[in-house]
Amino acid sequence: EAGVAQSPRYKIIEKRQSVAFWCNPISGHATLYWYQQILGQGPKLLIQFQNNGVVDDSQLPKDRFSAERLKGVDSTLKIQPAKLEDSAVYLCASSGIKGERNGELFFGEGSRLTVL
C-alpha cells in the first residue's frame, strides 16, 4: 500500500515570496491533515479536512496560508507571502480508520521550508 506522498521535500525561498506544497493521501482516506512542525517542537495542526470539507482550520494563519482539497483526494497548502517564522517542516497526514484506532494517522515525510 502506497503511503502519503508529499512534494517538494525541500524548498528555499526569500521572505515575501510564495510557496505551495502538495499532498496525496493514502487511497480511500477521507480525513486529511496539514501540520506545521518547527524545529524542536511538536507538530501543530493547521487544517483538517473531511473529504473536501474543512473540519478545523482554527490555527491556520488565514492572512497568508490557504489550503484546499479538490475532489476530496489530494491537497495543496499555500503560503503567500512567506515570513521568516514560516520556516518549518510541513507534514501531511491522512486517516481512514474509525473505532478503536481512530487516532492512527499516516504521515508523509514532510516538506521542509526555509525562508531567508
Added chain:
Amino acid sequence: LAKTTQPISMDSYEGQEVNITCSHNNIATNDYITWYQQFPSQGPRFIIQGYKTKVTNEVASLFIPADRKSSTLSLPRVSLSDTAVYYCLVVLGSFQKLVFGTGTRLLVSP
C-alpha cells in the same frame, strides 16, 4: 481537548524497559489515548492507542488506570533504534482531531 503533560526527556540503556508517563487530567468520556513515535526528518508514526486498562501490541504496551487521568507507555528492552521523540495525545472519539504536545525525547545509549 484535554491537555497532556509528559517529561521533556528520558535516558535509558539498551535492553532496559522504558516507561513514559503522561498526564491528561481533563480527559473526556469519549477520548482515546494515543502514542506516536518520531525519528528525525520523518513524520510521526502511530505506536498504540487505548481507552482503558491495558493494551499491548508487538511494539509496546499502554497502561491506563481506572480514572484515565494518566497513561504509561512501556517499551520493553529498548535498543539504540528506539531513540526518538514520543508523543502522548488525547483523541476526541468521533472527531479525530489530534493535538501534539512537545513530546518526550528518549535517548538510548549502549
